[in-house]
Amino acid sequence: MASSTSVLFERDGPTATITLNRPSRRNAIDAEMSAALRAAISELEGDDDLRIGSLRGAGPAFSAGMDLAAFERGEAEDILFGPGHLGGFVSRPRRKPVIASVHGPALAGGFELVLACDLVVAAEEAVFGLPEAKIGLVAGAGGALRLGQRLPHAIVNELLLTGGTIDADRAASLGLVNRVVPAGELEDTARSLARVIASNAPLAIEASLALAAASRNVGSDALWQENDRHLRALLSSDDAAEGARAFAEKRAPIWLGR
DSSP: OOOOSSEEEEEETTEEEEEEOOGGGTTOBOHHHHHHHHHHHHHHHHOTTOOEEEEEESTTOSBOOBOHHHHHTTOHHHHHHSTTSGGGTTTOOOSSOEEEEEOSEEETHHHHHHHHSSEEEEETTOEEEOGGGGGTOOOTTTHHHHHHHHSOHHHHHHHHHHOOEEEHHHHHHTTSOSEEEOGGGHHHHHHHHHHHHHTSOHHHHHHHHHHHHHTTTTTHHHHHHHHHHHHHHHHTSHHHHHHHHHHHHTSOOOOOOO
């Protein structure tokens, strides 16, 4: 893996712990972090001694999603549309499972990273949401697609259209989280779950992941193409530019509808 301070990669036997490491920016994802996460997933996938990964965030948040300052700098193409989309992860086929270990907020692209993982362990204070509509965008890194596959339409529409948040218990009740634990038990719980999975036969794990994903992935290429069409249109809109400015200036946006 290429050297990067924005994503850390640590081995513990058959488990790789991948840490989003921009705590001063609430682990918001810029082009550098997206490329570093892509490299970390490639290392996990390519190392035969590693059986499973755990994805976590440094500092008080899991991830606040795409860095809007990076978006204003013109980095959206690299962040959102590179191989595997966001972080080289959210649309990437994988042979090895990844557990999301979530504390604090996992919002926008941060929640989309969680949704792309295979299992989720959350601290009691974890918060999940897709607030893209509040800044003139769409949850185009798999959020709208995956929620549409997993949840009833009324709940999907509420989450996407209001941009509101849900807590860990609500996420668990909707089937989006495997376990909710006190914050002090989060890392131990994720490691314990990883050890159990890593002790099983690697070919069986790979085949199980592939079969579980098969029905969900039918027509996925066409879905991602439609997703990207909408996302590109919104990224170039006046409303998206206004949403990013308003967020930075801590004011209500003035929508233009174009």
